[in-house]
Amino acid sequence: MAFWLVLLLIGALLLMVIGFNAMQQQRERTEALRRTELTRQRAIIEETEEVLANTGMFPCSPNVSIVLYRRIREAAKQALQLAAPQQRGDYERRILDLDSIINNQKAVGGQAPSLESFKLPDNDRQVLVLVQTLKKLRAIIRDEHNKGKIDPTAFANEESRINNLQLRINVDSMLSRARSSCYMKQYGSARQMVTKALSTLNAIKAQTPNDPFISKKVEEAKALLDEINGAVKSNAPSAPKPKEENDIDVIFQPKKKW
Structure with missing residues (x-):
C-alpha cells in the first residue's frame, strides 16, 4: 500500500512539474509576443512621425496629415494595451494630445495646396529624403485604405x-x-x-x-x-585648312605632261 502511495505521489509531482513548465513556457511565449507586438507598434509610430515631420518638404494636403495623426493614435492605443504599467502614462498623454491635434485639423479643414508651388531641394541629400518620404507615404496611404480608413x-x-x-x-x-x-x-x-x-x-x-x-x-x-x-x-574641332603650297615647291614640282 505504501509503495503505491509513493508511486502516486511521484506521479502527481511529475504532473505538477510538467504543468508548471508548460505554464511557464506559455507565459514566456505570451511575453515574447507582447514585446514583439509592442516593438511593431512603436516602429509604426516612429515611421509615421518621421513621414509627418518631412511633409513640410512638399505641398501636403490636410487629409494626409489627418491620416498620419490617426495612424499614430491607433498605434499608440495598441501600445498602451501592451506597455508595462510604468509606461502607460506616456501613451495616455500622447493619445490625448493626438485627439486634440486631430480635432483642430478637422476644424481648420482647407483645400490641398497647389503642386505648382513645389520646388526641388538643391541639396542631394534632401532630395533623397524627399523621395524616401514619398515612398513611405504611398505605402502608408495604401495600408490605411486597405483597412477601410480612407x-x-x-x-x-x-x-x-x-x-x-x-x-x-x-x-x-x-x-x-x-x-x-x-x-x-x-x-x-x-x-x-x-x-x-x-x-x-x-x-x-x-x-x-x-x-x-x-x-x-x-x-x-x-x-x-x-x-x-x-x-x-x-566646341567641335574645326576642319584642318589645306596646306598652302610654297611658291618654290610649285616651281620645282614635276611637270605635268599634256
Whole structure:
C-alpha cells in the first residue's frame, strides 16, 4: 500500500512539474509576443512621425496629415494595451494630445495646396529624403485604405498627388543633372539626360495634355537640348585648312605632261 502511495505521489509531482513548465513556457511565449507586438507598434509610430515631420518638404494636403495623426493614435492605443504599467502614462498623454491635434485639423479643414508651388531641394541629400518620404507615404496611404480608413475618392486623389510629385522630382532631377553635365562640358551625358526627360514628359503629356507643369518642362527640356547641341557645335574641332603650297615647291614640282 505504501509503495503505491509513493508511486502516486511521484506521479502527481511529475504532473505538477510538467504543468508548471508548460505554464511557464506559455507565459514566456505570451511575453515574447507582447514585446514583439509592442516593438511593431512603436516602429509604426516612429515611421509615421518621421513621414509627418518631412511633409513640410512638399505641398501636403490636410487629409494626409489627418491620416498620419490617426495612424499614430491607433498605434499608440495598441501600445498602451501592451506597455508595462510604468509606461502607460506616456501613451495616455500622447493619445490625448493626438485627439486634440486631430480635432483642430478637422476644424481648420482647407483645400490641398497647389503642386505648382513645389520646388526641388538643391541639396542631394534632401532630395533623397524627399523621395524616401514619398515612398513611405504611398505605402502608408495604401495600408490605411486597405483597412477601410480612407475614402476611395480621397485615396485616389492622394495617390495621384504622390504620383505627380514623384514625376516632378524625376524630371527636375534629370534636367538638373543635365545642366551640371553641360556645365562640365560632358555633352553626351547631358544630351542623354535631356532626351530621357523628354521621353518621360511626352509619354505623360499624351495622357494629361492640359497639365501646365508638363508643358512648361517640355519647353524647358527642348531649350536645354538646343543649348547642348549649340555648345557641341561651337566646341567641335574645326576642319584642318589645306596646306598652302610654297611658291618654290610649285616651281620645282614635276611637270605635268599634256
